[in-house]
Amino acid sequence: MPYTFVTFDLAVVKKAYDIVWQKPHINKTVIIHLGxxxxxxxxxxxxxxxxxxxxxxxxxxxxxxxxxxxxxxxxxxxxxxxxxxxxxxxxxxxxxxxxxxxxxxxxxxxxxxxxxxx
Structure with a gap:
């Protein structure tokens, strides 16, 4: 699969977005959903x-x-x-x-x- 879809709770989504946005070239295939x-x-x-x-x-x-x-x-x-x-x-x-x-x-x-x- 070319993309990874992940669903998190609000508190975890905030942290996950920080991680993804720090290194966008590595995490460009990660799509985060709010629960x-x-x-x-x-x-x-x-x-x-x-x-x-x-x-x-x-x-x-x-x-x-x-x-x-x-x-x-x-x-x-x-x-x-x-x-x-x-x-x-x-x-x-x-x-x-x-x-x-x-x-x-x-x-x-x-x-x-x-x-x-x-």
Whole structure:
């Protein structure tokens, strides 16, 4: 294989990049990836930036998905488990609102226990 792909945690990635950048002619075939955990945390932080100031924090605390003291960690993506739980719950609520609006706009009445004829 012409290239070596390596996946590390954030702390190790910082050190690995220092090693690779010190001697780029030797390590030119080494490609370093950030691990999935830290990549998801970055995405959660980006989502938090998008929803900051939109009332997201108030909705989440009023719905008791998260307490006011840890909302900054959820919005920033630092509290991983809580952030995943909050974002998944809010996504489900937004999808339900979107579908309800779709039903209203198209006058489509779907029943929840629809079973197709066989």
């Amino acid at each position: 999935v955990f830290h990549t998801i945390m970055s995405y959660l932080g980006a989502l938090g930036k998008l929803v900051t100031g939109s009332g997201f924090e108030e909705i989440v605390t009023e719905a008791r998905l998260c307490v006011h003291g840890s909302i900054d960690g959820v919005v920033g993506g630092k509290k991983y488990n809580r952030a995943i739980r909050v974002h998944v719950t809010v996504l489900e609520a937004l999808e339900r609102l979107l579908f309800a609006k779709f039903e209203q706009d198209t006058d489509l009445q779907l029943t929840r226990d629809f079973t197709p004829d066989m």
